[in-house]
Amino acid sequence: xxxxxxxxxxxxxxxxxxxxxxxxxxxxxxxxxxxxxxxxxxxxxxxxxxxxxxxxxxxxxxxxxxxxxxxxxxxxxxxxxxxxxxxxxxxxxxxxxxxxxxxxxxxxxxxxxxxxxxxxxxxxxxxxxxxxxxxxxxxxxxxxxxxxxxxxxxxxxxxxxxxxxxxxxxxxxxxxxxxxxxxxxxxxxxxxxxxxxxxxxxxxxxxxxxxxxxxxxxxxxxxxxxxxxxxxxxxxxxxxxxxxxxxxxxxxxxxxxxxxxxxxxxxxxxxx
Amino acid sequence: xxxxxxxxxxxxxxxxxxxxxxxxxxxxxxxxxxxxxxxxxxxxxxxxxxxxxxxxxxxxxxxxxxxxxxxxxxxxxxxxxxxxxxxxxxxxxxxxxxxxxxxxxxxxxxxxxxxxxxxxxxxxxxxxxxxxxxxxxxxxxxxxxxxxxxxxxxxxxxxxxxxxxxxxxxxxxxxxxxxxxxxxxxxxxxxxxxxxxxxxxxxxxxxxxxxxxxxxxxxxxxxxxxxxxxxxxxxxxxxxxxxxxxxxxxxxxxxxxxxxxxxxxxxxxxxxxxxxxxxxxxxxxxxxxxxxxxxxxxxxxxxxxxxxxxxxxxxxxxxxxxxxxxxxxxxxxxxxxxxxxxxxxxxxxxxxxxxxxxxxxxxxxxxxxxxxxxxxxxxxxxxxxxxx
Numbered sequence: 042x043x044x045x046x047x048x049x050x051x052x053x054x055x056x057x058x059x060x061x062x063x064x065x066x067x068x069x070x071x072x073x074x075x076x077x078x079x080x081x082x083x084x085x086x087x088x089x090x091x092x093x094x095x096x097x098x099x100x101x102x103x104x105x106x107x108x109x110x111x112x113x114x115x116x117x118x119x120x121x122x123x124x125x126x127x128x129x130x131x132x133x134x135x136x137x138x139x140x141x142x143x144x145x146x147x148x149x150x151x152x153x154x155x156x157x158x159x160x161x162x163x164x165x166x167x168x169x170x171x172x173x174x175x176x177x178x179x180x181x182x183x184x185x186x187x188x189x190x191x192x193x194x195x196x197x198x199x200x201x202x203x204x205x206x207x208x209x210x211x212x213x214x215x216x217x218x219x220x221x222x223x224x225x226x227x228x229x230x231x232x233x234x235x236x237x238x239x240x241x242x243x244x245x246x247x248x249x250x251x252x253x254x255x256x257x258x259x260x261x262x263x264x265x266x267x268x269x270x271x272x273x274x275x276x277x278x279x280x281x282x283x284x285x286x287x288x289x290x291x292x293x294x295x296x297x298x299x300x301x302x303x304x305x306x307x308x309x310x311x312x313x
Numbered sequence: 314x315x316x317x318x319x320x321x322x323x324x325x326x327x328x329x330x331x332x333x334x335x336x337x338x339x340x341x342x343x344x345x346x347x348x349x350x351x352x353x354x355x356x357x358x359x360x361x362x363x364x365x366x367x368x369x370x371x372x373x374x375x376x377x378x379x380x381x382x383x384x385x386x387x388x389x390x391x392x393x394x395x396x397x398x399x400x401x402x403x404x405x406x407x408x409x410x411x412x413x414x415x416x417x418x419x420x421x422x423x424x425x426x427x428x429x430x431x432x433x434x435x436x437x438x439x440x441x442x443x444x445x446x447x448x449x450x451x452x453x454x455x456x457x458x459x460x461x462x463x464x465x466x467x468x469x470x471x472x473x474x475x476x477x478x479x480x481x482x483x484x485x486x487x488x489x490x491x492x493x494x495x496x497x498x499x500x501x502x503x504x505x506x507x508x509x510x511x512x513x514x515x516x517x518x519x520x521x522x523x524x525x526x527x528x529x530x531x532x533x534x535x536x537x538x539x540x541x542x543x544x545x546x547x548x549x550x551x552x553x554x555x556x557x558x559x560x561x562x563x564x565x566x567x568x569x570x571x572x573x574x575x576x577x578x579x580x581x582x583x584x585x586x587x588x589x590x591x592x593x594x595x596x597x598x599x600x601x602x603x604x605x606x607x608x609x610x611x612x613x614x615x616x617x618x619x620x621x622x623x624x625x626x627x628x629x630x631x632x633x634x635x636x637x638x639x640x641x642x643x644x645x646x647x648x649x650x651x652x653x654x655x656x657x658x659x660x661x662x663x664x665x666x667x668x669x670x671x672x673x674x675x676x677x678x679x680x681x682x683x684x685x686x687x688x689x690x691x692x693x694x695x696x697x698x699x700x701x
Contacts, residue, residue: 182603213611214612218608224603224604225459225604228458228459228603
């Protein structure tokens with residue numbers, strides 16, 4: 042497949058185990074799924090360069106964006122189970138490349154723990170889910186709404202891009218719905234106490250990426266992920282905050298390089 | 314028979330802690346530093362407040378109402394049942410109304426037991442209203458607000474099972490599991506004390522109350538909205554085949570009674586304003602934690618306010634809340650009007666309001682009992698509006 046610029050995603054609705062979700066897709070090549078974080082309002086345009094030589098698939102979680110609610114979901118593990126069904130529905134039979142950002146990183150980790158044979162490479166961008174008492178994840182529910190963006194974003198230019206958009210009532214309602222969906226799985230605890238233990242069995246080559254100025258999940262957490270993952274490579278990005286891909290194009294470049302590398306320690310031999 | 318022939322007067326107390334902390338747009342809730350609490354002041358306030366309620370019993374109010382809020386200067390009652398127990402011991406006649414502990418914030422069997430204790434101790438004087446609990450309570454209790462409504466319903470099921478099915482029974486729910494549900498004691502009143510659901514107009518709460526045949530009460534929402542909710546509730550009660558009576562819905566009012574209208578204004582107005590501006594007030598972010606508010610209700614609220622916190626003015630208050638200041642005649646006339654308008658014979662009266670000093674509360678309670686209630690009891694006679 043020759044590299045060519047991809048300008049936008051194709052969006053379609055897919056129903057998996059009775060729940061209609063939106064799936065965004067761009068490019069052709071190896072199936073690469075991106076699991077988003079706890080908000081969809083920042084959009085996914087920053088990831089489009091990934092679609093130059095691969096098939097980039099961004100499913101929207103139930104309870105977020107244009108996807109329906111799934112009242113059966115009340116834990117992050119339920120999202121991983123949802124994706125097992127959705128990926129089958131999408132015909133993703135061979136091992137995929139799986140990327141997860143923040144909450145999506147937590148889901149991607151659980152998916153890989155339980156369905157390791159379905160993942161070729163795992164990339165985690167400032168993933169949630171690990172409990173690091175010395176460098177705890179910020180409880181976002183306790184951040185007043187007017188201060189939220191400055192917690193998520195470090196780069197002043199990126200911040201300008203987001204704050205220049207005025208909030209309409211529809212946006213406020215959409216935001217409240219997504220925060221509600223997040224609260225259903227993360228109000229009590231923003232980590233899974235046993236995740237570290239569960240990660241220890243993984244053999245999937247894993248990239249852990251972190252913005253050094255992340256105010257939501259401190260970058261020191263990266264070391265703790267590495268401690269639990271046998272085959273992890275860590276990359277950190279100076280100046281970048283929690284919305285890593287919106288803050289620095291180098292994050293996408295790094296991700297691309299990792300996914301394109303032929304042989305990695307722990308790599309599975311099966312290819313699609 | 315008119316509604317006015319069956320009026321029942323309930324005296325309610327919020328027991329506020331009026332030494333508010335200024336400069337807090339989010340109000341006196343949730344993260345209000347509790348280091349501002351002075352226990353000596355608290356002791357004095359409890360004495361005055363319980364005296365005021367006991368006076369209500371002596372002067373003939375039909376019921377005394379207490380409720381529950383957490384981590385707030387709005388209320389010194391984080392435990393409704395403790396306040397009710399004190400009233401049971403100090404009173405002989407009035408019904409004791411717990412309006413009430415948010416059942417999802419405690420263990421439902423425990424609330425069934427505590428309420429049963431109050432009913433037995435008082436010889437069957439208990440009435441119960443069950444609130445979901447304000448959004449503020451969910452910041453300070455270890456309960457996920459996004460399941461508040463589901464948990465509330467399950468907890469109510471457990472309470473009803475505990476009170477109406479011979480124990481021991483078993484309960485296997487999503488939030489609670491009882492191998493042996495067998496509360497002891499059981500209520501004095503059979504099958505159980507009268508039950509209300511307290512709402513703010515959310516449609517599914519109205520439907521829940523009507524489906525179960527409970528009474529319905531709505532607090533601190535504009536009158537027009539309450540009347541609409543009452544109509545929905547009555548329609549749904551009829552649809553579910555439940556009997557309605559004039560006490561099926563409860564309304565509330567905030568009167569201040571004095572010798573002249575001018576005096577009522579000069580004595581009462583500042584405390585009512587204080588209550589709305591300083592005690593009740595908070596922000597949308599605080600009163601609607603994630604998942605607490607159904608999305609369709611949030612849409613309605615945003616359409617009304619456009620995301621701005623509404624300005625509280627005296628004029629606005631008096632068109633949307635049942636506040637009245639004046640002579641006994643004037644107050645009686647307004648109360649008669651409100652009861653007829655809502656077709657409710659049961660009215661909850663807030664007679665200690667905001668930062669009102671004890672003497673004014675005593676005066677207001679006394680004048681209401683001695684001058685307003687008798688006028689309302691005679692409203693069928695032509696004396697109303699001519700007396701005094």
